[in-house]
Amino acid sequence: MKENEELYARIEELEKELAEERIRRKITEDNSDCALWEYEIASKKYVLSRKLGGKWNTTNMVIENYQEQMHKWGFVHPDDWSVFDAFCEAMDRGDEHISYEVRQVSDESVFVWFRYVGIPVYDKDHKPYKIMGKTLDITGEKKNQELLEQKAERDSLTDLYNKAKMHKLVEKHIQQEDMQEGAFLIIDIDDFKSINDTYGHLYGDEVLIKIANAILISAGMEDYAGRIGGDEFCVFCRGENAGQHAMETAERISRMADRIHMSGRRVTLSMGISRYPEDASSYEELYQKADQVLYRVKRSGKNAFSVYDKNYNYVDYTSDRKETDRETGIWQELEKYYKGRQWTEAESEILSTMTRMMESYLNCEEGAGIVREQEKDTEKPEPVIAGTETPESFSAKLEQILPWQDGQYAEVFLGIRDYDEISAKMSEEVKNSLLYHLGTHIQKHLKGQEMVCHVKKDEFLLLLDNHVEAASEKIGHIMIMFEAMIGDKYPDVSINLYSGIYYLESRGYRPEEIFRIGKTLKNKAKRYCTLENSIYENRKSAGNIIDKEAGILNRGNLTRLKGFMNRAAKGERLTVGFIGGSITQGFSATDPEKCYAARTFGWLKKVFPNTEFDYVNAGIGATDSQFGAARVQEDLLQRLPDLVFVEFSVNDHSTPHFCETYEGLVRQIYGSASAPAMVLIHNVYYDTGKSAAYYHAQVGRHYDLPCISMQNSIYPAVAAGRLPAEKITADFLHPNDLGHEFMASVxxxxxxxxxxxxxxxxxxxxPAPLTENAYEHCVRLQYFNSTPEKSGFEEDMTPQRDITDIFRNGWSAGEKGAYLEFTFRGTGAAVQYRRVKDGPAPIATAVVDENPETACVLDGTFDETWGDKMELATIAEHLPYGEHRVRIEITETHENDKAGFYLVSLIVSGVRTETEAE
Known part of the structure; x- marks a missing residue:
């Protein structure tokens, strides 16, 4: 009896232990990133015990005939089947240590990396009958590994292969037994140092990125592209006729580079090509010989490419030609365009044939033109004006110039005010003389591919190159000079010109479309031009001279943004938030609905009319991302936004400090509960080009977020003079209505x-933080959430109207010696205080941990006149984590102080949770 009791007690004890073990296992499973699995060797049945981080369903997954079924479903990445099959064979054998890594399809229909680890379970005869193991999602680990490998072999700026990797790839190709052809192309940006010196290294970096993109697009799928140092790139072309392929690639790259303009400056390239095995048998030789050719091109005028030839001789075929005047003129134009390039014999022969064909074509056109003129009504022929185009020749040239253009051209209509009335008082000879003088005067001011067409009577159409000079400035100069000149010739007649300007878009135009625009311009100019303002500008078309594509500084990972768009298409209710400074708040816009944020929000509502959107504008003027990081939870994230735009690049200084504060803000938004999509907006000072985009874009690229830059899109048009800054901003910083419209369009x-x-x-x-990341966790202390020691300071309990009512919830004092003393746990502190424009006001001093070296003077008087400013002063940063004290004491007052000293808040950075603190 006693034995049975002991047995029952033992069974009960074992059942209790088993129940506890089940609970332990459940806790382990529920809090683990792993999934447990079992594989029965005899039946080949596989059981996955639980959900793996949302990759599969929550119930157990049972797969009969595991290997066969996985092949049938196609659940494994095509490149990993051999690894998967080897793993299955190892399980069937009952190997002691089984491990493999493979990509498999998740329930989200994407391939995910998994690591499988298993050990055998033996029966009483020590034969394996089952494999038990765990599965771990290692996608993040693999991505980090790929990033490390990429960093080791990729150029960090352009993402092309670096020099060492290119060396390895070319040598690997050369060492192949089949002696497959190859060609090595070296590309060098002409006068790149002057670009850096003139526009700064940020602009220089953008040129490098644009050239790298041109190379990637132009090179073939089998080719290797790399950046081998500074402004030097290379492409290695592989396969049959590699030399010819390299020349075609060089031509494509050159054409794409022609479309790159930085602040109106054209970017040109010099290139050299060497071939394997014809010219060299190693990477070093290929590099050396391509480099030799490159520098021959440089010495011969740049902006060209050539192929290595051991018997290479340049022959100048342009100097001794004794052909027709027209053919000589064509050669002179070619020589001028290519800046003194010397032509090889083969090139010269091709160009000779081309010039003869062009001469023949032009002669035919002249003959046809004579016939056409004879067929016209000859009662009142239009005067022939030297240098101007007829509508027919204008159309033909338009087809050559505008099959595609990148926003560099403007179309201008020019006419004489009250021409019919004026011409009625003139003889035919005087009338023709007036038009002749106007046509030749216009032609005299045109450059390059610019041209003028005499349409009829006093009507002229001009095609002006905005990359050379702003259309409005050029046409204004033409009009003023002509009116002054013609006044001396016709003192009895008042001649006034009027004009209309339309900026062409980045697309192709047909000639009939150009004439249609010209007709509209004529009517608009007649209606709106006055004697005081004789130039009508199509306001909306001014946006066409902005390079919107260049505004996409970083495309980023679009997973969240595409998800937002999909949800909007389904009609879900969504919240769109904006956080930034005065530009986001809408300063200088005539109405809040005309700021870029409201316009962007309006665009979303228009595109998705069946979706209900909520709009949150958390812009506060004269504030930076350090304050943004402290207030984002309260002002924006508590509304659970689905899409957030961040704009602080003209509020922050371009320093590592603001790189860290900006990252803290970005990390808070990116990791917030609603997992919003993010777009980073980079504004610019339009007089200096200054912006914190250099550091902010580093954060954007680190987190692979979309970055949209006004420094790259709108500012180049302003800097080049194509878009006068006064049209879009009154103070060279805050956009007006048109400036906000342009911002929203980008x-x-x-x-x-x-x-x-x-x-x-x-x-x-x-990813892990880019900086020390003290601002991801920060707290803003005001009177309602803190109890500092104080003397002489009074709490401000006036209700706050909205987030822009910034001088609220703080403390104020006016007597010398008044103080506030805060105790905080963290790594840094900053104070926000008011600076009064109509001073003077008291001066305070802030000291950390009684250390006089940390003393920071807080002057309550503001030396500008636009309004009271909320100043933010960092008084300590990156201290050892722990308890610290800040004392703020008024140290100086004045008899005529206009206001007291107002402390808005103390911002504590580097705050930790209890777990982190431990």
Whole structure:
């Protein structure tokens, strides 16, 4: 009996232990990133015990005939089947240590990396009958590994292969037994140092990125492209006729580079080509010989490419030609365009044939033109004006110039005010003389491919190159000079010109479309031009001279943004938030609905009319991302936004400090509960080009977020004079209504591309911080959430109207010696205080941990006149984590102080949770 009791007690004890073990296992499973699995060797049945981080369903997954079924479903990445089959064979054998890594399809229909580890379970005869193991999602680990490998072999700026990797790839090709042809192309940016010196290294970096993109697009799928140092790039072309392929690639790259303009400056390239095995048998030789050719091209005038030839001789075929005047003229134009390039014999022969064909064509055109003129009504022929185009020749040239253009041209209508009335008082000879003088005067001011067409009577159409000079400035100069000149010739007649300008878009135009625009311009100019303002500018078309594509500084991972667009298309209710400074708040816009944020929001509502959107504008003027990081939770994230635009690049200084504060803000938004899509907006000072975009874009690229730059899109048009700054901003910083419209157009251009982008996005990675990251966790202390020691300071309990009512919830004092003393746990502190424009006001001093070296003077008087400013002063940063004290004491007052000292808040950075603190 006693034995039975002991047995029952033992059974009960074992059952209790088993129940506890089950609970332990459940806790382990529920809090683990792993999934447990079992494989029965005899039946080949596989059981996955639980959900793996949302990759599969929550119930157990049972797969009969595991290997066969996985092949049938196609659940494994095509490149990993051999690894998977080897793993199955190892399980069937009952190997002691089984491990493999493979990509498999998740329930989200994307391939995910998994690591499988298993050990055998033996029966009483020590034969394996089952494999038990765990599965771990290692996608993040693999991505980090890929990033490390990429950093080791890729150029960090352009993402092309670096010099060492190119060396390895070319040598690998050369060492192949089949002696497959290859060609090495070296590309050098002409006068790149002057670009850096003139426009700064940020602009220089953008030139490098644009050239790298041109190379990637132009090179073949089998080719290797790299950046081998500074402004030098290379392409290695492989396969049959590699030399010819390299020349075609060089031509494509050169054509694409011609379309790159930085602040109106044209970017040109010099290139050299060497071939394997014809010219060299090693990477070093290929490099050396291509380099030799490159520098021959440089010495011969740049902006060209050539192929290595051991018997290479340049022959100048342009100097001793004794042909017709027209053919000589064509050669002179070619020589001028190519800046003194010397032509090889083969090139010269081709160009000779081309010039003869062109001469023949032009002669035919002249003959045809004579016939056409004879067929016209000859009662009142239009006067022939030297240098101007007829509508027919203008159309023919337009077809050559405008099959595609990148926003560099403007169309201008020019006419004489009250011409019919004036001409009625003139003889035919005087009338023709007036038009002749006007036509030749216009022609005299044109450059390059610019041209003028005499349409009829006093009507002229001009095609002006905005990259050479702003159309409005050029046409204004033409009009003023002509009116002054003609006044001396016709003192009895008042001649006044009027004009209309339309900026052409970045697309192709047919001649009939150009004439249609010209007709509209004529009517608009007649209606709106006055004697005081004789130039009508199509305001909306001014946006066409902005390079919206260049505004996409970083495309980023679009997973979240595409998800937002998909949800909007389904009609879900969504919240769109904006956080930034005065530009986001809408300063200088005549109405809040005309600021870029409201315009962008309006565009979303227009594109998705069946979706209910909520709009949150958390812009506060004269504030930076350091304050943004402290207030984003309260002002924006508590509204659970689905899409957030961040704009602080003209509020922050371009320093590492603001790189860190900006990252803290970005990390808070990116990791917030609603997991919003993000777009980073980079504004610019339009007089200096200054912006914190250099550091902010580093953060954007680190987190693979879309970055939209006004420094790259709108500012170049301003800097080049194509778009006068006064048209878009009154103070060279805050956009007016038109400036906000342009900003919104650059942003919505990107958003529209996202809607139509069907490429599959890689899995998102939330990387480790780029900086010390003290501002991801910060707290803003005001009177209602803190109890500092104080003397002489009074709490301000006036209700706050809205987030822009910034001088609220703080403390104020006016007597010398008044103080506040805060105790905080963290690594840094900053104070926000009021500076009064109509001073003077008291001066305070802030000291950390009683250390006089940390003393920071807080002057309550503001030396500008636009309004009271909320100043933010960092008084300590990157201290050892722990308890610290800040004392703020008024140290100086004045008899005529206009206001007391007002402390708005103390911002504590580097705050930790209890777990982190431990």
């Amino acid at each position: 942003i919505t251009n990107f958003l529209e591309k996202v809607i139509h982008d069907k490429t599959q996005e890689p899995q998102e990675i939330f």
